[in-house]
Amino acid sequence: MRAAGAVLKELVRHVRPPRGCALVLTEWRSSGPTDPNWVASCGIMDEQGLLRYNEKLADLRKADPLIDWSDVTTFAGRRS
DSSP: OOBHHHHHHHHHHHHOOOTTOOEEEEEOOOSSTTSOSEEEEEOOOOHHHHHHHHHHHHHHHHHOSSOBOTTOOOSTTSOO
């Protein structure tokens, strides 16, 4: 199981979003071992950026449906 930070870094490297465009992973309650424990969102990008984002997102959801959130120290006030 990979760390949330590593998954986010891979997504950012592949997508190469424009400056100021956020890519976000959010912890999500999984209902089983094949159901992801995360969701992703992104800011406004051009068509090519969205294509790269959607392709990589599909790959990551298959390869890493469950990620380790223990490396996240703060997240919208939910982690400490």
